[in-house]
Amino acid sequence: MNLNVVGGGLTGLAASIDAAERGWRVTVHEARSTLGGRAATLNSAYRANRGPHALYADGPLWSWLQQRGLTPSTVSPSGETLFRVGGQVQPLPPTVGQAIATLPPTAPVDQTFRAWLNEHIDDTKTVEAVIGLTFIVTYHHDPGQLSAAFVHERLRRGGSHVRYVEGGWGQLIDSLAHRATELGVEVRHRAPMTVIPHEPTLLTATMSAARHLTQDPSLHWTGSRVALVDLGLSPHAAIGWFRIFDLDHRIYAARYTHVDPSLAPPGHHLIQIAASIEPGEAFSAAVGRIHGMLDATSRRWPDHVHWKRSYELTNETGAVDHPGSTWHDRPAVMRTPTLAIATDQSAAPGLLAEVAHNATQIALTALDIPRG
Ligand SMILES: Cc1cc2nc3c(=O)[nH]c(=O)nc-3n(C[C@H](O)[C@H](O)[C@H](O)COP(=O)(O)OP(=O)(O)OC[C@H]3O[C@@H](n4cnc5c(N)ncnc54)[C@H](O)[C@@H]3O)c2cc1C
Incomplete structure (x- = not known):
């Protein structure tokens, strides 16, 4: 069965690899001409990331990369x-x-x-x-x-x-895109998704982009x-x-x-x-x-x-939780049996980009169930 992954940033590319490994036929739809989203690195003399960016070697994203030999230098x-x-x-x-x-x-x-x-x-x-x-x-x-x-x-x-x-987060994006292609994932550039398809879909982007695309005002959380x-x-x-x-x-x-x-x-x-x-x-x-x-x-x-x-x-630097709330209170990942929304402000644990990554793990497990 085909899985549509909306967004060719870090989360969408990693999820597309994971889904392909689980046996899905995967199509990544990326609105822009280049991949990476917030994890892109400037292709210029000064190879700046989109703000200071660090990976956490004690976290789930790092382990996921390690298990696949994708840990960057x-x-x-x-x-x-x-x-x-x-x-x-x-x-x-x-x-x-x-x-x-x-x-x-x-x-x-x-x-x-x-x-x-x-x-x-x-x-x-x-x-x-x-x-x-x-x-x-x-x-x-x-x-x-x-x-x-x-x-x-x-x-x-x-x-x-x-x-x-080393070389900026764009290096990580390049190796994820390469692995995804090796696994048969179809990556479409300049392919903005404007309507959510009926077949299984995993939406990865900012929470505000997800709200815009789904017209669902409950897709909201506090950020900075x-x-x-x-x-x-x-x-x-x-x-x-x-x-x-x-x-x-x-x-x-x-x-x-x-x-x-x-x-x-x-x-x-x-x-x-x-x-x-x-x-x-x-x-x-x-x-x-x-x-x-x-x-x-x-x-x-x-x-x-x-x-x-x-x-x-x-609101592009992840979720912040105010007193009395935890990640459990953020917008749920599974919206319908076939639509999952995995953002770094979703109901998933972790630090910064790990939140969206953990959200994809919740999504892929849930989407796998109806597929049998
Ligand atoms: C200043 C700054 C510093 C940060 N520092 C860290 C850090 O140190 N460590 C860390 O772990 N995280 C950090 N983060 C967070 C990290 O960058 C993000 O969590 C991560 O890159 C999110 O990746 P994503 O793929 O979920 O979303 P995005 O990177 O936003 O990717 C979403 C992609 O979806 C595309 N898209 C959007 N709408 C559509 C549509 N309708 N159709 C098709 N495509 C669409 C976009 O073009 C984009 O390419 C930082 C973020 C910022 C902004």
Whole structure:
């Protein structure tokens, strides 16, 4: 039987491989001329991902890739990591690391992360620093408002298992597309799906694209608004750091060429930066905060900019769960016996892209049942 997979991003391509392995005839419908969606890498001198992107080597997506020999070549974080805390750019204050180490192993769903931290950490400045640290695993302007269980899980996962895909996430997309084709999956480009077909369909995209296509207003969950700035700097830029976590302003910057020089022309730097956008804050103000953070670390950086791109995204960085809700409360994956919607804001566990991947596992199992 044929399975239609809508979307040729990371989730749709991985699901198409999984479905083909299970014996489905699979057609992938991708609206754009290129594959990858949010996991695409710029095909230019500076090979930027769509914002800072990391794989988590302790997660289900990684295991799924490993089982199929599809794990991309990756590098681990290494080099100087700086933190901006209380206006000072410095190594991580030992009190922050110590406070994290003494937190209980689990956190409650019903409490805010901030209230829960305040019960376990005496110093409010340390509490705010821990909250600032979780920006990059939630992309939320104030992770302290979110469910303690949700943020705590991300704080635990976001450490030593982080891996960066060499050459950018586009490398992973290329190898998934290659494997899908080998398995006989038909991949259609410039093929936007406008009507849901009657035969089994797995819709993979953002939750808002799924809502638009299905006209189902219940396909909605809370997400975040972020400002992204990517910089290509000449070799003369005297920058020594690898990463900066601005805990005061909820900004994250990584100079990826430090661990993967293939991302830019020889000697050049590629820096990718994400900043939270506060409710009511203008995008330009968030970009101003990013510039302020860069100024605090290296004043002459603007003299060395060869390439720059900046843009804003809303609800494209995955789900956030507020107190009292968990992933179980998000829009269900199975909409009808033949229509499944697997997004990174769906009712599935995991971190960022893992949510959509786990949602496809729920979908493929359920879609397999009527097929027998
Ligand atoms: C700034 C940023 C940083 C992130 N950082 C991380 C990270 O560090 N780690 C991590 O795991 N995840 C991260 N993510 C999330 C990750 O990028 C996404 O979860 C993942 O790429 C989602 O893949 P997808 O295939 O589900 O959706 P998408 O990548 O959105 O792909 C959906 C595809 O469907 C296509 N499409 C849409 N509508 C239709 C239609 N009607 N017909 C046909 N095709 C259609 C689109 O063109 C697109 O190619 C980040 C995301 C962003 C934006």
